[in-house]
Amino acid sequence: MRQQVLCDEEMAGAEGFDRAEVIPLREEAEELRPARGMRRAGWLLVACGLALLPWLYVLATGLPATATAAHWPVAWVGLDALEALGLIATGLLAARGDRRHALAAAATATLLVVDAWFDTTTAAPGGDFATAVALALGAELPLAALCGRLALRTLSRPA
Secondary structure (H helix, E strand, O other): OOEEEOOHHHHHOOOOOOOOOEEEOOOOOOOOOOOHHHHHHHHHHHHHHHHHHHHHHHHHHHOOOOOOOOOHHHHHHHHHHHHHHHHHHHHHHHHOOOOOHHHHHHHHHHHHHHHHHHHHHHOOOOHHHHHHHHHHHHHHHHHHHHHHHHHHHHHHOOO
């Protein structure tokens, strides 16, 4: 907290003061406790996350090693379209100096990491896998890191 101390010369002209008084320039904001609804929502999310842990075992032991997806191209085009929209939104908001770019950046970073994960884990051995790793290391993960850095830098600064 910044404080201003009045010197003796300034105090000499003031009536009713025998010594310097410390005057805070700005009141420190008390750390606010989240509202009850927000705390409940938080604990609900924690419970849901914990409930998913046994489900991971069910998936790991019950899913087939291979599968056929009816709309495979739509899934990948949709994911990449969301990434493109996220990058464009993040860039436009950041270029305008709008702090909301942190939200778009966080979502876009998540999409890029998910894309890198699924590209590499679903690629066929050989050239497809090498291409997936090259794209992950050369584009998706560096862009995700940039978006994550933008989000964290913005959210760590006071408004």
